Amino acid sequence: MASLSVSPGGTLELRLPLRVVLLSAGSAAIAWTLALGLYTRRRGRYAPATSSEDFVRSGVAILRWLTNYRSRTCRQLPIVSTVAPNYLRDSLPATAPEEPEPFSNILSDLSEKILPGLTHWENSASFFAYFKPHSSYPAVLGELVCAGLNVMGFDWIASPACTELEVVTLDWLGKLLQLPERFLSCSAGPGGAVIQGSAGEAAIVILLAATRRAQSRRAAASRSAGAPLLGGAGATADACTGAAADDVGRSRCVVYCSDQTHAIIKKACMVLGLRCRALPTSVETGFTLRGEVLAAAIDADLADLAENWLPVAVVGTSGTTTSCAFDPLDELADVCTPRGLWLHVDAAYGGAYACLDEVRPLFAGLERCDSFCVNAHKKLLVPFDLAALYVADRRPLLHALSLTPEYLRNDASESGAVVDYEHWQLGLGRRFRALKLWFVMRRFGASGVRAHVRAGMVLARRFADLVATSEVFELAAPPSLSLVCFRLMHARVPHGSEDDDALHMEFLARAKARNVFIIRSRLGGRLILRFACGGIEQTVQEVERAFEILRAVARDWMASTMMTFRDVAQHFGNSIAANNYPAAFELLTPEAQAVYSPESLKAAVASMTCAAPGGIQEVEVIEEGILEDWPAKQPGDVASVYVALTGAGFAEAVAVIVVQRNCNLLIRHLEWGRP
Amino acid sequence: MASLSVSPGGTLELRLPLRVVLLSAGSAAIAWTLALGLYTRRRGRYAPATSSEDFVRSGVAILRWLTNYRSRTCRQLPIVSTVAPNYLRDSLPATAPEEPEPFSNILSDLSEKILPGLTHWENSASFFAYFKPHSSYPAVLGELVCAGLNVMGFDWIASPACTELEVVTLDWLGKLLQLPERFLSCSAGPGGAVIQGSAGEAAIVILLAATRRAQSRRAAASRSAGAPLLGGAGATADACTGAAADDVGRSRCVVYCSDQTHAIIKKACMVLGLRCRALPTSVETGFTLRGEVLAAAIDADLADLAENWLPVAVVGTSGTTTSCAFDPLDELADVCTPRGLWLHVDAAYGGAYACLDEVRPLFAGLERCDSFCVNAHKKLLVPFDLAALYVADRRPLLHALSLTPEYLRNDASESGAVVDYEHWQLGLGRRFRALKLWFVMRRFGASGVRAHVRAGMVLARRFADLVATSEVFELAAPPSLSLVCFRLMHARVPHGSEDDDALHMEFLARAKARNVFIIRSRLGGRLILRFACGGIEQTVQEVERAFEILRAVARDWMASTMMTFRDVAQHFGNSIAANNYPAAFELLTPEAQAVYSPESLKAAVASMTCAAPGGIQEVEVIEEGILEDWPAKQPGDVASVYVALTGAGFAEAVAVIVVQRNCNLLIRHLEWGRP
CATH class of the missing domain: 3.10.450.50 (Nuclear Transport Factor 2; Chain: A,)
Known part of the structure; x- marks a missing residue:
């Protein structure tokens, strides 16, 4: 039945046929006694991994290693990793070790094998690419508590503190960001907020809710009119979703955004099976989506009876990726409100700046929007992942994402007495992510968060001044928030030509080789260089040093390599x-x-x-x-x-x-x- | 222009109108000088939150607090939180503090305000409900490193180590779980693996890929036949997804599972707009989905030409939530393979047991499945969130989730030379989650992981023996893995009646009042009690003690309250x-x-x-x-x-x-x- 053997390594191996362990009743006593003895003996072998003392000792080593990394090591390593594909596979064993390894092995591998494979987004003094993430020590400790407690938080009852701290903390953040009252859980209305993993996940949730709402309204209107639906595409019942029999198919549902909108919106439409219309922007209107362009597109779709389009949502952006442009929410709301369209604001980057009075005018109209998402992991001092999603009405989310049948829906949940966050998100499980945001707001205080956000603008202003007065660069757009878009000043090749692109890309490569990391994008057909900065820890000296390197690269190169x-x-x-x-x-x-x-x-x-x-x-x-x-x-x-x-x-x-x-x-x- | 004032609290306040900070060129020098001075002064105020020393000191306090919680506090608190809704809102301020707070405030709030609002899923000695999560100290440290590095990992180039450690670690896990070679990245084929947040997110990804694959095949078949598609529902182009013009609408696409399948599959269908058919199981076949039932359902749909159904995927479960039943993958593959259907295995709970030779027969047929998902955060010693998703062919995922236009797709990515995980998931960003799994496999070794998984079975066997020989309980099903389903032994009211339900629910409430937490479910129409145990840290004594309490509750209650x-x-x-x-x-x-x-x-x-x-x-x-x-x-x-x-x-x-x-x-x- 059971077999016990000693392996070459000197360890005991127990082999129990399935039926013995699972099903046999007669010989259970023998098998169990054998297994229990082995089990007890084994526990001792894995003691280091389960010991409190070992945890604290190893934990302290990691805390110190992290401070060393953040303040020193990451500034000595190449800013962009230079490893070749599969470098790690070649340096690690092909299988997990059979026996436990000491902690010191892992720590040295972290330094020797993992760090060289990282690009130092957050802590390098010379990373000015993308929208630089900003984390902080208090938030890292919040994640430590989250992992250590390993709380299950899918609904309120699973661990009330997990849900309630999220409700409270997102209200704190909402007030700090001066969001309209309707988005807060503490308001009288059906608004509320939830933590999503990323702005992309938030977009899927929101666009699904908007689609289901629009489908239901169209179905109700059609029923009350007593007439068959226009067209018939996708017009069928879906038992699982509870959709009405005269539902409009998803491929008829349209989401509107601009050509500057982040790809996550297109991806969300792809996941949900919706049509995504990216409307044009121009240099004249600062690369923003204008109300009249939007209205024309929607009305053209509504007039197209043959295609039976169903406009469901508009996505405005507060702080586009390329140039940090702000879509005029007021204009978009003027279009959406009378047409009953969901207006979502993707403020993944720009949202954090709403805490500053001087930036508030850029959010005019927000009080008429349906939802708002800001990535706290971008600018608000917490590590990935914490996208705060605010909605003016939680009910469409619950209707779109709750499996609870109609007759079990309860007023408590829908009114906000109890929040079951599993119905506000795609998956079921969730981490206790509110902790890290709570830690940040308490350790920095609201004033500290504002100072951190404002610091990036001060630094960007400094960089923009240096660009504007330099002999090799020119501004490509007015600096916005913490972002400066600029170009090489040259008359060598036509601007916007392929040669012009190549010129700028060669410059980027040379800057990277000198360990200053910025990236390119495109504005109005011309390739531009993006310098994104910010953070309470970034110094003016670092920005000035980066500028000097960039200028030296440009000047030397133009003087030598780039001959006339x-x-x-x-x-x-x-x-x-x-x-x-x-x-x-x-x-x-x-x-x-x-x-x-x-x-x-x-x-x-x-x-x-x-x-x-x-x-x-x-x-x-x-x-x-x-x-x-x-x-x-x-x-x-x-x-x-x-x-x-x-x-x-x-x-x-x-x-x-x-x-x-x-x-x-x-x-x-x-x-x-x-x- | 700029105004500088001293607030009542004695802090300096700077007000800069937007146009000064953002756009003005003329007065920039003055504004900038003012702002820079303030900014520099402010940095000192937030020093504690940004100081390395403070981080280490506070971190050590949290490490100690966590060991105290896990080994002591959580065993003294009520196992299920008894707080009332909104308890936390009532005990916390309505807004974030304006000024920084000391760390000690947070730590005491954790003990006094957060812990009472938790249900102690993992660390309580008396939690035997649901499928108990199992984390470990090494994994918690892995999360600490993840948060501290705050690596961006959306694609390979963003930080190669993040992607590569995930590839290597999931191969390690795949080998530890004895998965078929085709699921490993190190195999010659197009297989591979990715970390998802949860089995629910994994299901959305997989069902989307399966749907797009089936739609493309149907479209291709229809084109090559030169005939119009059967029916016309949802038959339209979607510019965004690149779907063919003769696409079958999603509401026509069908996913098959059983009535024992977890609700996440239904939810995934709801999100994607697919039809979900839950096929019946019975007590006679151990609540498993049988091949003949599946084949009949699919073939009926295929024969229904009027409805134009498009079967896209079948979801089998390895370890159902209610009774830990294993669907016969061999039978399901026999049905799926000839019909070209995607066969996904939801092994969220049961998958971990694949590492044990004695359990392997339950996975027969896995080598013919298309994808397999196991929640490492359930049983494999890591805290939430780590669902390991294995696919036999990565290409349908890339095609369904990549925004990269056709002409930019590259062999490197599709062949596996470089992995860009953003195209394997719903969102864009991702954490460095491989670290925690890597830490676990190294600190426990493969032998330690197996011992941990096996321990739960040994304990369940012990509990089942106690049940089988007791005078108040009876087994409701053979114990499976670490789960024992049992019932009160009584002849008081008809089994399966509402009174029988009420009897068992009253028993659960009484057990919970004695601080032993188990839950109910339903099998074959009868309410049953679920006792889930396991883990290298759980002792036989704890299981025996829980049994004695349960028996005492049942006996006392039957003897007194439950009179004849x-x-x-x-x-x-x-x-x-x-x-x-x-x-x-x-x-x-x-x-x-x-x-x-x-x-x-x-x-x-x-x-x-x-x-x-x-x-x-x-x-x-x-x-x-x-x-x-x-x-x-x-x-x-x-x-x-x-x-x-x-x-x-x-x-x-x-x-x-x-x-x-x-x-x-x-x-x-x-x-x-x-x-």
Whole structure:
């Protein structure tokens, strides 16, 4: 029945056939006695992993390791990880260890194997890419408590404190952000808030609720009109969702946003099976979604009876990813309210700034919106994941996400006496995430949170001033909040061209090599550089240092690598004058290099100058010899340049045709001698 | 322009109009100088919250507080929180504090305000409800590192270590669970694994991928047949999802599962807009979904050309919530494979047991399934949230969840050279959750994980033995894994009746009052009690102690409160014999109490016995006088009982009609004197 053996490693192995452990009654006593003995013996072997003392000792080591990482190590490592794919698989065993390992092994692996594979988003002094996340020590401790308690919080009764602290803390945050009363749980109405994992999950929840609400209304209107629905696409009952028999199919439901809206909205539509219309924005209106553009799009859909479109929601953005633009919520509400559309505000980044009086005007109209989502893990000092989602009416969420049948729905839950958050989210389980936000608001105080948020704006202002007065950069848009969009100032290639893109991308790569990390985006067709800063811990010195590096990179590069066509021609002449034919050869295009060699260049010069003693002594680009147009000009050709080569007893020349290849200028054709 | 003021609290307040901070160029220098000075001054005020020393000191206090909670406090508190709704709102301020608070305030609030609002799922010695979660100290430290690093991991390049450790760790886990090779990233095929927040989120991802795959296949088949699609519901293009113009609408797509499947699957269908068919199971087949039942349902749908159903997926369960039943994967695969349906295995609870050889037969057929999800936060020693989702082919996920347009899809990503997990999940951002699982496997070793999982089975076996040999309980099903389903052994009311339900629920409440927490469920129409145990830290003594309490509750209750109808009649006679008319009155139904009073009972007895000296001296239920049926019997009536009342000089009687009210027996009618 049961077998007990000693493995080569000296450990006892118990093999119990399934039926013994699960089903057998007769021999249970023997099997159980054997198993219990082994079980008791085993417990001792895993004692380190279950010991309180070991936990505290290892925990202290990790706390110290983390402070060391955040304040020191991460500033010594490359800001963007340089590891190759599968670096970790190659350095870790293929299977879990059979026996327990000491904690010290893990800690040293963290330093030696994990850290080199990280990009140091938060703590590096030179990370100005994306919207830099901001966490804080108090929030990290909040996560520690969350993990240590391992509370189950799917509904109120599962652990009331988990739900109630979330309700209270989100009200605190809502007041700190000066949100309209209707979004608060403590208001008299049906509003409330919930923590989601990310703004993307929040978008799925909201768009589902909006869709179900719109479908129900359309069905009710159709029933009361006594007429069949327009069209019939997807018009069927869904027993599981309780949808009416004359439901409008999801592929007919339309969500409106702008071409600046974050991809999470498109993804949410993809998950839910909705149609997503990204409406155009322009440089003239600051890349915002205007009410008249929105109204026209919706009304066109409503007029299209053949397609039976059902507009369900509009997503406005407070702080777009590219340029931190704010859609005018007032205008959007003017469109949505009379048409009964759900107006959701994706304030993932910008929402945090609502705590500042001086930024409040950008949120005008919020009191007429249906929902609002801010990522506390972006700017509000908590680590990922904490997206705070506020709704003016919780009932559409409950109706869309609750499995509780109609007859069991209770006033307590719908009125807010008891909150069961499982019906406000996609999954069932949830962590006690309110703790970390609670820790932050208590340890920093409301004043500290505001100071932190405001700090980013001060730093961005400083960077913008430096850009505006520099000789190599120019602002691409007015700085907004903590973001500065800028460009290289140049007249080398047409702005917005592929060459212009290549120029900026080459600049980014060079900046990264100097360990300053910023990224590109596109505004009004032109590639731009984004510098995002902020945080109570970031110093003005760090921002100024980053700027100096960026300026040095741009200046050096423009001065050396980025030669003008005159420079290229001059450089070519200088090289052959100095007998440095390999350097001259490097200035040729690959095609020209296939024709010439350093040796053939040397031979050509020798034959032209008749090997005069002293060689070429003067090299001069002749201004009048520069042609910007000529009969055989090819695409990419920049100029034909005439370079005079003078020496003892000769006055020769070479004409070179300079061509643009990506952001390099090269010579594609040579013509030796005076014409 | 800018204003600087001193608030009543003595703090400096800066007010900068928006246009100054954001847009003004002219006065920027002044504003910036002012702001920078304030900003620098402020930084000092929030120093405690940003100081490394403070972090370590506070962190150590939390580590100690957690060990104290897990080993002591949680065993002293009521196992199920007894707080009333809104208890926390009433004890916390209505807004965040304006100024920073010391850490000690938070710690004392954790003890005094948070802990009483928790139900101690994991650490209580008496929690045997649901499927008890199992975390561990090493995993808590993994979460601490995760929060402290605050790594962004949406795609590989964002922080390669985050992605790669997840790939490696899930391969380790897959091998530990003896999963088929096709699910591992290290296999040659397109399989792989990803961490999801919960089995519910995993189900949404999988069912979306399955739906899109089925829709594409149907569309392709229809195109190649050159014929229009059957039916036309939802048959329209969706520009956003890239669905074909002849797409089948989602409300036509069908997911099959059983009536024992967890509600998360129904919820996933609700979110996605799919139809969910829960097929019946029975006690005869151990509450499992059988292949023939499944095949019949699918084939009926396929034959229903008018409805144009599109079967897309089947969900089998390994370890159902109610009875820990295992659907026969082999049978389900036999049905799914030839029909091209996606077969997903929800092994949220049971999956962990796949690491044990003796349980492996329950997973026969897994090598033919398309996906498999196990909640490591249930049994595998990590705190919520870590659902490990394995797929045999990653490509349908990428196609369903990636926004990358077709022409940018790359072989590297699809072949597995680089994994971008954002395309394997609903949201964009993700935490570095692999750390906690990695910590667990290293600190316990594979042998320790197996020992932990096996321990629960040993304990369940012990509990089942105690139940089987007890005088008050009986097994309701064979014990499975760490779960024992049992019932009160009684012949009082029909099994499966409402009274039987009430009886068991009253028992649960009494057990909870004695601080042993188990829950009910329903199997084959009868209410059952679930005792779930397990974990390397749970002791046999704890299980035995819980059993003794449960047995004592049942025995005491049955012996006292739960009188038989004979007991009721006898007790009534004894009470009037003892002149305790209030006690006799309490045995009457409310209706009878409206007719009688203690005084009128006393008067009736006096008139019947003629106030004989010594009163009633003997009370006897006369067996022959018990009627279980009689002409005027009403619903709920249990018996009419004849009670002889004898005293000095009289031999009288009372006939009482005993009726069942919930789980109490009461007297609804009295008839004084011999007939």
